[in-house]
Amino acid sequence: MDSAPQPILFVIDHFRNPNAGTEGQLFQLVRGLDRTRFKPHLLVFRDSEFLQVGGFPCDYSVLGQHRILSVATWYALWQTARRFRASGGRLAHVFFNDSSVVCPPIFRLLGIETIISRRDMGYWYTRKYLALLNLSGRFVAAAITNSEAVKEVTLRHEPVSSENTHVIYNGYEFEEVQPSIPSDLQELRVGHPNAVFAGIVANIRPIKRMEDAIRAVGLLSGQRPALHLVIIGDGEPGDLKAVAKELGIEGQVHFLGARRDVRxxxxxxxxxxxxxxxxxxxxxxxxxxxxxxxxxxxxxxxNPEAIAHGETGFLYGCGNVSELAERLRALAFDGDLRARLGENASVNARQRFSMDTMVRQHQEVYGSLLNKE
Known part of the structure; x- marks a missing residue:
């Protein structure tokens, strides 16, 4: 690699929230890059208030077009890619769906290698997208997925090779200072001093199957210590409250809404x-x-890649409420087991999912592509 930092173009449809899943990982990746080796630049199809106030950790440009079947989009991207290539850029890392359709063929024509990221189980795949990806994917140099499960889905649906698909788990910052418990949750615990509290952090959506958790708590109703459920996330809780009321456990299910103090x-x-x-x-x-x-x-x-069953927690068959209840029962009734698995989980997370590890592994992929003969 040349002694000067190598330009890398990061492309994403939009960037609005540095705390969102994909956007948050991109934010941390760009912030953590070794600037002696790499010079990042962000390209977005649409501008945002967050970017306008200088919140992103590198310079950015706005394409100004976003319709993937529009000639104007392809032309604007061609012009932007030409300027990037003229500045010495040879590598782009592309996030989100539309970007990964239009970027690879244009970039390949200009001598720019393209990496695509895949971070979910392909719920957005449609016939249209799959047809387009089957064409544009032929121009992809490498893919990065955030789990083996996502890699498997990607290989099944897109024309990328296994040897050029890399699994890099999400990275997370670890803070040593223990945060304070919010007052509303403290009050809940004071009001139920002998209860065990399980929590879900997720927005209320059918795919999250929160009703299963409420029904599992219902199966354990009347046992001691009592198990309470706390749901932290945005969304309308009316249907879930109705289920809890039907089971007679509305006093054991608590909705805290969207929070900035999740830790x-x-x-x-x-x-x-x-x-x-x-x-x-x-x-x-x-x-x-x-x-x-x-x-x-x-x-x-x-999930099975993150949790070692019986060591850092328990896995159960999705939708199997009775099995879920048994897993919760085992932890609710055994404080020593909770402490042991919780300590194992903390150590495991620090070793496997650190921000430094995530950034280092990306840099290794970038270096291997830039150093190809």
């Missing part, structure tokens, strides 16, 4: 829970582990 909330819980029917790689699961919580989660997507 503090996790400090006030005993068990981390996730019931989703689809997960590429769950940020919430790693956040639970970071907080030293034993985890109970559905054995879907990348």
């Amino acid at each position: 503090g909330c996790l400090a006030g819980l005993d068990i981390g829970l996730l019931c989703s029917e689809s997960e590429g790689f769950s940020n919430a699961v790693v956040e639970y582990m970071q907080a030293g919580l034993p985890v109970v989660c559905s054995a879907v997507g990348g």
Whole structure:
């Protein structure tokens, strides 16, 4: 590699929220890049208020077009890519769906290698996208997925090779200072001093199967210590409240809404829970582990790669409410087991999912492509 930092063009349809899943990982990746080796630049199809106030950790440009079947989009991208190539750029890393359709063929024509990122189980695949990806994917140099499960889905649907598809798990910052528990959660615990609290961090959506968690709590109703469920996330809770009321456990299910103090909330819980029917790689699961919580989660997507069953938590068959209840029962009734699995989870998260590891592995992929003969 040349002694001067190598330009890398990061492309994404839009960037609005540095705390969102894909956007958050891109933000941390660009911030952590070794500037003596790489010079990042962000290209977005659409501008955002966050970018306008200088919130991103490198310079950015706006394409000004976003319709993937529009000639104007392809022409604007061609012009932008030409300027990038003229500046010495030879590598682009592309995120999100539309960008990964239009970028690879144009970049290849100009001598720019393209990496695509895949971070979910392909719920967005449609006949149209698959047809377009089957064409544009032939010009992709490499793919990066955030779990083996996502890699498998990507290889099944897109024309990328296994040897050029790299699994790099999400990276997370670890803070040594223990956050304070929010007052509303403290009040809940004071009001139920002998209860065990399990929590779900996710927006309320059908794919998250939160009703399963409520029904599992219902199966354990009347046993001691009592198991309470805390749901942290945006969305309308009316239907879930109705289920809890039907089961007679409305006093054991608590909705805290969308929060900015999630780490503090996790400090006030005993068990981390996730019931989703689809997960590429769950940020919430790693956040639970970071907080030293034993985890109970559905054995879907990348969850079995994050949780070692019986060591850092328990896996269960998605939709199997009775099995979920048994996993929760084991942890609720055994404080020593909770402590042991929670400590294992914390150590495991620090070793496997650090921000430094995520950035280093990306840099290795970038270096290998830039150094190709």
